[in-house]
Structures are given as structure tokens and as C-alpha cells.
Amino acid sequence: MTDKIKTQAKRKTIKSQYKQSSCIIKNDNPVTFKEYLAGLVAQLTSQDMPNEDLSYIFETCGREVAISLIEHCGGSQISIPSSAFKELEKRYIRESYAKAPSRTTILRLVKELKTTDKLIAEVLKCPDENGCTQLKLLDALE
Numbered sequence: 729m730t731d732k733i734k735t736q737a738k739r740k741t742i743k744s745q746y747k748q749s750s751c752i753i754k755n756d757n758p759v760t761f762k763e764y765l766a767g768l769v770a771q772l773t774s775q776d777m778p779n780e781d782l783s784y785i786f787e788t789c790g791r792e793v794a795i796s797l798i799e800h801c802g803g804s805q806i807s808i809p810s811s812a813f814k815e816l817e818k819r820y821i822r823e824s825y826a827k828a829p830s831r832t833t834i835l836r837l838v839k840e841l842k843t844t845d846k847l848i849a850e851v852l853k854c855p856d857e858n859g860c861t862q863l864k865l866l867d868a869l870e
Contacts, residue, residue, distance in 0.1 A: 769795060821851045
């Protein structure tokens with residue numbers, strides 16, 4: 729054999745060994761890492777997560793959410809504000825009060841949102857997205 733043929737034979741052997749080492753053979757069919765991982769997903773626990781944050785997400789939001797974050801957001805830093813729905817809450821206050829402008833509505837909102845009537849009043853005094861204010865609030869609070 730010539731050196732060229734020996735080199736080609738070595739390359740084929742190395743490629744074959746690499747393919748076998750980079751996947752698992754199952755019933756003479758190679759399994760990729762992604763397929764291997766998909767088979768293990770059902771057996772994963774929060775301890776299998778790479779850090780405490782993902783373990784917490786796994787425990788509170790579920791396996792699928794944690795796996796999805798790893799697959800789609802790997803390498804990202806995500807910050808979740810504690811008051812993520814503040815603007816929606818303000819809109820809810822304005823809409824509720826607009827439907828029934830009364831002291832009773834304000835008291836219901838205070839109880840439901842676990843806040844104070846002063847904070848409800850501040851929301852209603854501030855303009856909403858359309859630039860409107862709830863001026864009738866002053867009448868309802870008196």
C-alpha cells in the first residue's frame with residue numbers, strides 16, 4: 729500500500745471512531761446527543777439543573793419550562809422584575825373605576841389588590857395611556 733492509501737484508511741478509521749464516540753448505537757442505528765437527551769428529559773430532576781436559578785425554575789414552573797429556557801435562552805441573562813404587572817394593575821384600576829366611579833369600587837380595589845386608597849387615588853390622578861384622568865375620584869373619596 730502506498731502512503732496515500734494508508735493515510736486515507738487512517739482517516740476513515742478516525743472518522744468512524746469519532747462517529748461512534750459522538751453518538752450511542754441503538755439497534756445498529758446511531759443516536760445523536762439531542763435524541764439521547766430527549767430520552768432522558770422525563771427522568772431529569774431539579775438536581776440535574778446546572779445552577780440554583782434553573783433548579784428553582786424547574787421546581788416552581790416545571791420541567792418543560794426549565795428545559796425550554798436552557799434550549800432557547802442558553803447564555804442569556806434574564807432579569808424578571810418583581811413588579812412585572814404594575815402597568816396592567818394600573819390599567820385595571822382605571823378601567824374598574826371608569827365602569828363604576830364610587831367609593832365602594834375604590835374600597836373593593838384596595839382589598840382585592842392589597843393596597844391603600846391613597847395609592848389607588850394616585851393611579852387615578854395620573855393620566856393613563858390616552859392622557860385622561862379620573863377627576864371624579866375626588867368626589868368619591870370625600
